[in-house]
Each structure stands twice: as C-alpha cells, then as structure tokens.
Amino acid sequence: MVLPDFLHALGTQPLQNQKDSCVVFIQLNGGNDGLNTYIPFDHPGYYDLRPHIAIAKNDIIGKSNGMGWHPALKNWNTIQQNGDLTVIQNVGYPSPNRSHFRSQEIWQTASGAQEYLTEGWLGRYLDLQCTTTQPTGGVNIDSIDNLALRGKEPNSITVKDPARFRSQATTEASQLSTNPQLDFVRKIASTVVEGADDIRRAIAASQTEVSYPTTVLGKNLEWIARLIKGNLHTHVYYTSQNGYDTHDNQKSIHQNKLKELDEAVFAFYTEIKRAGLLSQVTLVVFSEFGRRVRDNGNGTDHGTAAPVFVIGGHTTGKVVGTNPNLDDLDQGDLKFETDFRSVYATLLQQKLQHQPTSIGITQAPLSGIFR
Amino acid sequence: MEPAILWSLRLGFSARQAESIQKNGIADFLQKSVTAPFTQKPPDFMASEPKSLAELRQIRQQIKNTEDPETKAVLKKQIQNGIAFKAWWIHEIQHSSFPLREKMVLFWHNHFVATQQKVKVNWWIYQHNQLLREMAFGNFKTLTKAVLQTNAMVRYLDNVDNQRGALNENLSRELLELFTLGIGHYTENDVKMGAKALAGLHLGEHKAQYRPRLEDPDTITYLGKTGQFKVEDLVDRIFEQPAVPYLITRKLLQWFIYDSPPEELVTYYGDYFRSVQFEIQPLLQKILVEEYAKPTAGSKIKNPLEFILQLHDELHISNPNENLLVFFLRQQGMDLCNQPNVKGWIGGKSWLTSQIYLQRQHACDLLCRGKELNRRVLKELPETLSTKTAQEYTPKVAFNPNDSANEIKQKMTQRLVFQVDEDLQKQVDAVLKYDFNAKDPNAQEAVMRLFLTLVKSPEFQLI
Numbered sequence: 001m002v003l004p005d006f007l008h009a010l011g012t013q014p015l016q017n018q019k020d021s022c023v024v025f026i027q028l029n030g031g032n033d034g035l036n037t038y039i040p041f042d043h044p045g046y047y048d049l050r051p052h053i054a055i056a057k058n059d060i061i062g063k064s065n066g067m068g069w070h071p072a073l074k075n076w077n078t079i080q081q082n083g084d085l086t087v088i089q090n091v092g093y094p095s096p097n098r099s100h101f102r103s104q105e106i107w108q109t110a111s112g113a114q115e116y117l118t119e120g121w122l123g124r125y126l127d128l129q130c131t132t133t134q135p136t137g138g139v140n141i142d143s144i145d146n147l148a149l150r151g152k153e154p155n156s157i158t159v160k161d162p163a164r165f166r167s168q169a170t171t172e173a174s175q176l177s178t179n180p181q182l183d184f185v186r187k188i189a190s191t192v193v194e195g196a197d198d199i200r201r202a203i204a205a206s207q208t209e210v211s212y213p214t215t216v217l218g219k220n221l222e223w224i225a226r227l228i229k230g231n232l233h234t235h236v237y238y239t240s241q242n243g244y245d246t247h248d249n250q251k252s253i254h255q256n257k258l259k260e261l262d263e264a265v266f267a268f269y270t271e272i273k274r275a276g277l278l279s280q281v282t283l284v285v286f287s288e289f290g291r292r293v294r295d296n297g298n299g300t301d302h303g304t305a306a307p308v309f310v311i312g313g314h315t316t317g318k319v320v321g322t323n324p325n326l327d328d329l330d331q332g333d334l335k336f337e338t339d340f341r342s343v344y345a346t347l348l349q350q351k352l353q354h355q356p357t358s359i360g361i362t363q364a365p366l367s368g369i370f371r
Numbered sequence: 372m373e374p375a376i377l378w379s380l381r382l383g384f385s386a387r388q389a390e391s392i393q394k395n396g397i398a399d400f401l402q403k404s405v406t407a408p409f410t411q412k413p414p415d416f417m418a419s420e421p422k423s424l425a426e427l428r429q430i431r432q433q434i435k436n437t438e439d440p441e442t443k444a445v446l447k448k449q450i451q452n453g454i455a456f457k458a459w460w461i462h463e464i465q466h467s468s469f470p471l472r473e474k475m476v477l478f479w480h481n482h483f484v485a486t487q488q489k490v491k492v493n494w495w496i497y498q499h500n501q502l503l504r505e506m507a508f509g510n511f512k513t514l515t516k517a518v519l520q521t522n523a524m525v526r527y528l529d530n531v532d533n534q535r536g537a538l539n540e541n542l543s544r545e546l547l548e549l550f551t552l553g554i555g556h557y558t559e560n561d562v563k564m565g566a567k568a569l570a571g572l573h574l575g576e577h578k579a580q581y582r583p584r585l586e587d588p589d590t591i592t593y594l595g596k597t598g599q600f601k602v603e604d605l606v607d608r609i610f611e612q613p614a615v616p617y618l619i620t621r622k623l624l625q626w627f628i629y630d631s632p633p634e635e636l637v638t639y640y641g642d643y644f645r646s647v648q649f650e651i652q653p654l655l656q657k658i659l660v661e662e663y664a665k666p667t668a669g670s671k672i673k674n675p676l677e678f679i680l681q682l683h684d685e686l687h688i689s690n691p692n693e694n695l696l697v698f699f700l701r702q703q704g705m706d707l708c709n710q711p712n713v714k715g716w717i718g719g720k721s722w723l724t725s726q727i728y729l730q731r732q733h734a735c736d737l738l739c740r741g742k743e744l745n746r747r748v749l750k751e752l753p754e755t756l757s758t759k760t761a762q763e764y765t766p767k768v769a770f771n772p773n774d775s776a777n778e779i780k781q782k783m784t785q786r787l788v789f790q791v792d793e794d795l796q797k798q799v800d801a802v803l804k805y806d807f808n809a810k811d812p813n814a815q816e817a818v819m820r821l822f823l824t825l826v827k828s829p830e831f832q833l834i
Contacts (some may be wrong), residue, residue, distance in 0.1 A: 101776070101804040102811070116813035143794070144801040145824070154736070177792070179669050181630055184720055185728075185829040192729045 021280040021313070023351050024224055024237040026217070026265070027107075027146070028257075030245030031100065032287035034306030035324060035334075036254060037073070038087055042066035045326030049294045053250050066323050072258035075266035076309075084269070084278065085311050086369055088343060089321030092305035092336025096289060100245070100302075103288040108148040110341050110361055117360075121344060122236050123151025124359040125352065129235070130155045135195030138236040139227060141220040146238050156236075157195045162203060162223045164190060202230030210271040213263040217241045221268040229275055235352055244287060250299035261285075269311060282313025282351050282370075286340070292332055305336035308343055313351055314371045339363045346370070372789045377668050378659075380834045381627050383470040384677055385684035386786060397663045401656055404471035405508045413497055414459040416452050422494045424576055453487050456497060457700075457707040458693035465680055465691075475507035475651075476500065477676070478626045479514070480708075481715040482619070483550065485523040487708045492522070496708055498578075499523035511619060511649040512610045515550060516603050520572070525579040528713070530572050534585035538566040545713050547609070556614040557594060564591040568600040610649065616641035620654070628662055629670045630719035668789035669833045672722050675703030677834070678731060682738055682826060685787070686766035695744045699734065703727055723832065735826045739819055741766050768822045772814065776807040783821060788830040798824055 036053065039060055040046050047054050060068035062077035067087075069077050079085040095113035097103045106113060110121035119127070126137040130153070138149045138156030149156040177183055193199075206229035212218040220239040227234065241264075243257050265283065272281050290306030305324075321337050328335060341363040345356035349365045356365065375393035376386045382400075392400045421427050433442045464473045485499050499521045506514045518524055525531060525542070533539035543565030547557045571586035572579055581601070590599050594608050609615060620641040624632035640658055647653040673681075679699055683691055700707060704727060710716055734744055741764050770779050780799050784791050791799070802821045808814065825831060 099804075099806040099808065101807040101817070104804075105813075105817075116811075116816065118816055144798045147820070152740075179833075181672055181720075181833055182669055182829060185672065185723060185832045188723050188725055188728045189829045192725045192732070194729070 020231070020233055021282070021351060022228060022235050022237060023282045023284060023313070023347055024221075024268075025148070025239070026221075026261075026283065026285045027104075027148075027238070027240040028244045028261070028285065028287040029100075029104075029240050029242045030287070031103075031289045031291055031302055032244040032257075032306060033246060033250065033254060033300055033303075034287075034290040035293065036250075037070055037258065038089075038307050039068055039070065040066060040323045040326065041068055043323070043326050045293070049326065051295070052297055053295045053299065065319065067319065070254075070258050072255050073262045075262045075269075079266065079269055079311060080317065083317035084273075084315065085309060086315040086317055087319045087321075088308045088310065088338055088366070088369065089319065090305045090324060090334060090337035091286070091308045091321075091340050091343060092289070092334070093339050093341070094336075096304040096333070096336070098289060098302040098304070100288060105147060107286070107288050107340060108146065110344055110359070118150075119152060120146070120148035120150045121359055121361070122148045122238070123156070125151075125348065125354055126155035126236070127151040127153055128358055129352075129354065135193075136198045136232060136234050138238065139199075139224070139232070139234045140238040141223050142239055146240070149236070149238060154194070157193065157199075159193070159199065159223075162199060162226070198232060199227065202227045202232040204230070206230035208271070209274060210267050212267040213260065215260045215264060217260055217264040218267060221264050225268055225271045228272070228277065228281060246291070247296065247299045247301060250295070253299075265311065272312065278312045279314050282315070282347070283309075283311040284343075284347065285309040285311075286343075290334060293326060293329060293334060294332055303333045304330070305334040308340070310369060316368055316371055318368060320366065320368055338366065342366050343369075372668055372785055374663060376786060377789065377834060378663060380673075380677065380681060381671070382659075383467075383474060384464060384680035386681070387684060388469070397659045398656055401471070401652070401659055404469040405652055407469040407472070409467075409472050409504060410463055413501070414456065416455050417494065417497055420449075420452060420494045420497075421492075424574060427492060449491075449493060452493050453496075453708070454694065454697055456487075456493060456500075457697045460500070460707060461676075461693045461696050461700075464676070465683070465693075472504065472507050474626075476503045478623070479503040479507060479518075481710065482622060483515075483518045483524065484710050484713045484715045485521070485527040486710060490523045490526050492526070495521065495523040495526070500708075508652045508655070509650070511644075511651060512606060515546075515609075516606045519546065519602050519606070520579045522574045522579055525572055525574060530569055530579075531574060533566055533570050533572070535567075535570050535587040538563070538570060538587075540566040542566075542572075543569055543605075546605070549713060551606075551609045551618065552612055552614050553618040556612060560592075561594055564593045565605055567591055568593065568605050569602055572602055616644040616649070620644055623654070623658070625671075625718060627658075627671075628667060630672060631670075669830075671834055672719060672832055673834055674716070674718065674722055675700050675705040675727075675731075678703075678832070679734065682735065685768060685822070685826075686738055687769070688738065688764060688766060699730075699744050702730060728832075731832075732827055735823060739766055739823050739826075766819070767815065768818055770809065770814075770818050772809045774809055776803050776805050776809070779803065779807075779809060779818060780821065783818075784825060787822075787825045788828060789833055790830060795825075795828055795830060798828075 036055060039055055041057050041060050055070055059071045061071055061074060062069045062080060076085060093113060097106060097113055108120050109117035111117045122138055130137045133153050134155050135157050140146050140149055140156060140158040142158060143160045145158045203226055206226045208222055208226060212222040224237045241261060246253050272278050286308045287306055289302055289304055291300035291303040324334055341361050342365060345361050345363050346365040346369050348354045348356045350370050375389040378392055378397060379386045379389040421430055430445060433445065464470055467473050480503055487496055490496055502517055502521060506517060528542035528545055529539050530542040533542065540562050544562045547562060548554055567587040567589055568591060571581045573582045573585060590597060593600055593605060594612060596608050617637055621632060621637045624636060643657055644654045679696060705716055737744055780803055784799060799821065802824050803817060807817060
C-alpha cells in the first residue's frame with residue numbers, strides 16, 4: 001500500500017511489508033565493560049577479581065539465573081521483562097586483538113584477526129543488495145563515517161545532523177568561521193548530499209511522538225526512528241556512542257554512559273513499539289571488545305569477549321550462551337563462546353534475507369535469537 | 372600548513388616544489404622557475420596539421436562540402452588533435468620540475484583568451500600557447516603587442532572582419548575592456564577609433580599582418596592623443612594611462628593568492644608594477660616575497676587542475692591518461708582552450724557548484740581505489756578517446772611506518788589541509804585511532820582512509 005508522503009499521520013501506520021524491516025546498530029566505542037553491564041553476580045570470582053569496581057549485589061537489578069543488570073540500565077531491565085531483549089553472552093573471535101583501531105576494524109569488516117579486508121560487511125551486503133546505486137541503502141547517523149558501511153559503491157550515507165534536511169533551502173549557516181571562502185565551500189558541501197531528497201521526504205512524513213533524552217545518542221536514535229516511520233525503506237541503520245574506554249574512573253563514567261544508553265534506547269523502543277513497528281525493527285548493541293576481568297584499581301584495561309544485545313525484531317527474549325566463566329580465563333581475559341560473525345550471519349539470514357556466505361561470512365547462524 | 376607546502380601548491384600543482392622553496396627561499400625559487408628550461412618544440416601530431424594560409428584555405432573549401440567522407444575524416448582528425456593538444460599541455464604541466472611557468476601560461480591563456488572552437492586552427496592555437504610560454508615572465512606591454520598580432524587573436528576577436536568602411540569593434544573593445552584598462556578608463560569613442568587603427572590587421576603566414584587594401588589611413592584621437600596609429604601605437608598609448616597596472620595586478624593576485632584581494636594590495640603592487648615598466652618578473656618577486664611572510668592560507672579556492680593534479684601527485688599516479696583529465700576539466704568548468712567567452716574562467720567561488728563539488732568527491736573515491744575517472748565522473752567519453760588502454764594502478768600514500776598514529780595524522784593533515792578545526796580533527800581521530808599500528812599489513816589501507824577523509828573535506832578545497 002503506497003501512502004502519499006505529505007500525510008504526516010502515516011508515521012503511525014504499521015509497515016505492511018516484510019521488505020521494510022530493518023536492523024539498527026549501536027556501536028559502543030572504546031570497549032564496553034560487559035562484565036559490569038550484564039553482571040555474573042553469583043560467581044564469587046566477580047567480587048574477588050574486581051575489588052574496586054564491582055557493583056554491589058544489592059544494587060544489581062533484574063536478577064535471573066545468576067545474572068543481573070547494572071543499576072543504570074533500569075529501562076533495559078523493563079524491556080527484558082517485556083520479553084523484547086535477548087542477551088548473547090561471550091561474543092568475540094579467535095586470537096582477539098586488543099587495539100581499538102584493529103578490533104573495530106575486525107568487527108566492521110567481519111574479518112578474522114589476521115585477515116585484512118577493505119570493505120565493511122554491511123558495505124559488501126549493500127553492494128550485492130542494491131542493483132542500482134542507492135545512496136540511502138544504509139544510513140549512518142553520526143559525525144563520522146563508519147567502515148562497516150563502506151562498500152565498493154556508495155550505497156550508504158553518513159548524516160551528522162538530519163535537521164539540515166528539514167527544508168530545501170539551506171538558509172541556516174551551519175557554522176560561520178572567519179573565512180568566507182571556507183564558509184562557501186562548506187555550504188556547497190552540505191547541499192551535495194546524494195540521498196538528501198529521500199531523507200527529506202521521510203522526515204517530512206513522520207514526527208516524533210515520544211520524548212527523547214537530549215544526549216547525542218538520544219538525538220541520533222530519534223532521527224533513526226523518524227526515518228523508519230517515514231518509510232525511508234532503508235534496511236540498515238547505524239550509529240555509535242563514545243566513551244566506553246574506562247581505564248580510569250570507571251565507576252562514575254560507566255554509570256553515566258550506561259544511563260545515557262538506557263534512556264536513549266528506551267525512548268526509541270517505546271516509540272517504535274507505539275508505532276506498531278517493533279517486530280520489524282531489530283536493534284543490535286555491541287562493542288569492539290570487553291574489558292579485563294581483574295580491575296586495575298580504578299578501572300579496567302582492554303579485554304576480549306563481551307555480550308551483544310538484541311532488542312525487537314521478534315527476538316526470543318532469552319539469554320543465549322553460558323554465564324561468563326571467571327574460572328576459565330585466557331591470561332586474565334574472558335574466552336569467547338560465540339563468534340561475532342555468527343551473530344552477523346543470523347542477522348543477515350533471518351532479518352535481511354541475505355546469504356551470509358555471499359559476503360564471505362562462513363560462520364553458521366545461531367538459533368534461538370529470533371522467533 | 373607549512374608555508375613552503377602552501378606556496379608549492381599555489382605556484383604549481385602539487386607539494387613537489389616545497390622542498391626547494393624551503394631550502395632556497397621563495398625569491399630563489401622564482402629565479403629558478405624563470406631560468407628553468409621549458410618545452411620548445413611542438414607536439415608530434417602538429418607535424419601533420421595544416422599551417423600555411425594556402426593549406427588552410429584549401430581545407431575551408433573542402434569543408435563546405437560536409438557530406439564528403441574524406442572531409443569528415445579531416446574534421447575528425449582536427450578535433451582529435453585539438454584534444455591531443457590539451458592532453459599534451461596537461462602532460463607538460465604535470466612533468467614540469469618548475470611548473471610556475473606553465474601556471475603563468477595558464478594565467479595568460481585565461482587572460483588573452485582565444486578558443487579552439489572559434490579559431491578552429493590547431494596550429495595557431497599552438498603558436499598562441501607557445502608565445503605565452505616564451506613571454507610568460509617578460510614584459511606585459513610587449514606581450515600585449517605580440518598577442519594582438521597572433522592569427523589566433525585576430526580570428527578569435529573578429530578582426531578579420533574589421534576593415535576600412537566596415538569596421539568591427541570587437542578586438543578594439545576587448546583590448547581596452549578586458550586586456551588592459553578595464554571599464555571606466557576609456558570612452559566609446561576610443562573603442563571606435565581603436566577599431567579604425569586595427570582595421571586591416573588580418574591573418575598572415577606566421578603572424579597577423581596588415582592588408583593594405585583593408586587598412587584605414589585616417590588620423591584618429593585615441594585616449595586623448597592624436598595621430599595615425601597602428602596596433603603597437605595603440606598599445607603604447609594605453610600603457611601611458613595611469614589606470615593600466617591595476618587590472619592585471621588584481622588578476623595575478625586572484626590567480627595565485629586571494630579570491631578577493633584587498634584593494635590596498637592591488638594599488639600597492641600595481642603602483643610598483645608601473646614603476647618597473649610592467650616587467651612581470653620583478654612584480655612577481657615583490658608579491659611573492661612579501662606575501663610569503665603573511666598568514667594567508669585558505670584564501671583561494673583550488674581550480675580544477677590544481678585539485679586533480681595534486682590528488683594524482685599525492686597518490687603517486689605519475690602516468691594518468693591525460694585524455695580523461697581533459698574531460699574531467701571540461702566538466703569542472705575549466706575546458707582548456709575553450710573558455711565560455713572572452714572574459715575567461717571567472718575563478719574564485721565560481722569554480723564550485725554542487726555538481727562540481729560532488730564530482731570532485733567522486734574523483735577522490737575513484738582515484739583512491741586505483742580506478743581511473745570513469746563514466747560516473749565523466750558524463751561524456753567520446754570514442755575518439757586515446758589509444759591508451761584503461762589501467763588500474765595501485766595508489767599509494769606516503770607515510771613513515773615508524774611513526775605513531777598521532778605523528779602520521781599530524782603530518783598528513785599539515786600536508787593536505789590549510790587548517791584543522793575541532794570537527795575535522797574529530798573525524799581524523801576516528802579514522803586512525805591512537806593505537807593504530809603503522810607496521811600492520813593493512814596500514815596502507817587505513818592511512819588511505821585517512822587520506823580520503825582529508826581530501827574530501829571542505830578544507831581541502833582551499834589554499
């Protein structure tokens with residue numbers, strides 16, 4: 001059913017077509033401490049090895065089966081109670097790399113630890129999926145490009161501020177410098193975005209119906225929701241949140257970051273659910289690595305395996321995989337149980353209707369993630 | 372950005388001359404640029420081009436019958452050679468050790484405009500071009516006299532139609548309006564009188580010459596002076612006018628340094644230009660030495676040739692298919708030897724529109740991937756395109772594998788962009804994080820991503 005796009009009310013119509021389902025990725029930058037996010041409080045090792053930063057047992061919420069949430073994630077707990085949040089435990093890969101740069105590259109290109117690929121995994125998917133170039137095949141709401149979406153053809157777009165697309169005329173000077181030539185070039189650069197028309201249309205066709213936090217992540221998810229409701233027909237959305245490299249001062253920093261994440265995701269979840277779209281929108285939250293089990297006195301250093309979280313998209317709402325085994329560590333780091341590429345394979349096969357092997361992913365998809 | 376790099380880009384088409392400028396100073400660099408050898412002989416394909424008036428007359432007769440396949444072949448060859456000439460010139464520019472002379476040729480070429488489209492004779496276009504090359508650093512007055520007497524100019528500005536009793540004012544007008552004084556410093560009567568003095572200046576075997584039957588013998592009053600004047604007398608009289616130095620001084624400042632040069636500087640350098648009797652080299656020396664010391668980075672938008680050649684140089688692409696560059700320039704609004712009108716390319720902000728900017732972005736993407744500019748970037752690629760086979764090459768950006776991520780980022784940003792603000796720095800930091808290892812097998816790829824981020828930034832468009 002094709003709806004005219006000047007009717008903003010259509011934002012509340014549920015998408016009829018399976019074709020319009022999408023996956024939304026939130027990349028947590030810096031290496032999120034999975035152990036303090038979804039906590040194995042029942043394992044004595046947790047308190048032995050983390051004397052300075054472990055979360056007190058009484059503070060942990062949503063306890064179940066020896067695991068529970070960091071108290072900042074109270075809304076995530078609610079989502080889990082609703083049956084809409086799946087935890088995939090101990091996700092990582094063989095020969096883990098603890099460099100931000102390299103490990104992010106590995107996750108974004110879906111390569112092995114010793115493999116070097118040029119294009120992102122979603123970029124490769126889009127190269128095959130888009131028979132003609134589609135500038136909004138993938139949409140990244142962020143201030144910088146993401147390697148995951150980089151393909152041979154420009155089938156994705158990075159938009160820092162979709163507000164720019166509200167009106168045809170770029171009358172608002174983005175950022176006046178003292179250099180008129182530079183201002184001129186910047187103005188030109190902002191008009192040149194391919195896919196701008198599609199984005200403009202989608203924004204005009206929808207409106208926000210929920211109150212989002214005014215954080216960067218909040219705004220990014222708000223825009224993504226607008227685009228989804230506005231029928232942009234994009235299958236892949238991407239955004240990121242900075243600040244998870246908690247070597248120092250972890251208790252307060254991690255608390256703040258998780259709170260931001262919790263509130264932004266919950267607003268998004270609420271809006272999508274209200275619009276009747278939750279079964280068609282799959283949110284995936286991950287980080288390039290977890291952190292070392294033993295704390296360093298004030299925080300933690302780079303580690304390895306960590307959980308991946310899936311919300312919506314008819315997810316089963318289970319906790320998949322065993323609780324982190326703090327007795328069986330690899331030089332002080334968690335051993336991975338599920339290869340992240342299996343998670344990708346699952347998403348490709350079950351949400352994007354795409355053959356994982358066609359983009360070089362040979363790991364088998366997982367069962368029990370989606371209904 | 373280091374001044375040496377900035378000025379290498381401004382006075383040439385890449386950062387290749389930065390070392391020389393750094394080591395020897397800008398004055399010495401100018402001197403070397405002036406004395407460096409430059410191309411003397413015409414490109415090979417010129418050998419078969421018709422040169423004498425008789426040959427050309429014959430071809431014009433032939434062309435009248437355009438159904439003739441032999442004629443069509445002749446026309447096609449001329450067009451091909453026209454393109455080959457542009458490609459040859461780009462080749463000269465790219466391989467010049469001291470490209471300042473070529474940059475001056477380009478400047479004069481855009482000042483004393485004479486297009487292939489109107490002139491139609493490849494040999495005359497070459498002669499015009501070579502004249503500019505030989506006199507690039509010479510005397511502006513002498514150069515003006517010489518250019519007015521090229522077949523190319525006399526044909527381009529319709530002086531072949533300017534004869535006693537049936538005057539054509541085009542050359543006379545543009546001489547005053549665009550080549551020397553500019554509007555406001557002459558009268559309509561001067562234009563008319565000038566046309567009389569130029570009447571009969573027609574095509575010649577090697578350069579333009581007066582045909583006695585077409586000349587106008589009248590005494591005229593031109594810019595307040597009375598007498599029987601011919602072309603060189605007109606130029607002499609023009610150069611006695613107080614206003615004469617400023618138009619060309621302003622254009623030189625615009626060509627090399629400022630899209631919008633401050634008027635005080637135009638006057639300051641213009642006065643000096645007059646005081647050295649309109650010699651280009653001393654004027655350039657004064658401008659370069661004094662401007663070098665000023666913080667003027669980011670005051671000029673790169674023209675398409677500066678943009679594309681710098682990119683090729685940074686990626687170490689030393690043998691591109693010049694024909695593709697010819698077409699890239701055309702779509703970027705810088706069709707060599709074919710300016711839209713006698714005013715030439717306006718430059719400055721008019722170098723960039725949304726379409727053109729997008730095309731530059733695409734060009735960056737393609738070149739960084741080792742692909743030639745292709746149909747996505749170049750809307751029309753005629754089959755008359757060269758015989759060079761399409762090549763895929765491996766682009767490389769230079770960096771030191773012993774450097775840390777921060778050092779690599781710093782060196783590259785300082786080399787490529789005139790300034791880095793908070794936003795750009797954030798992007799740069801996101802592409803190459805602090806723990807990037809330059810000795811990794813994939814390091815070249817990662818640094819290439821950094822390079823791409825920088826050359827696609829708005830800042831890269833300015834020098």
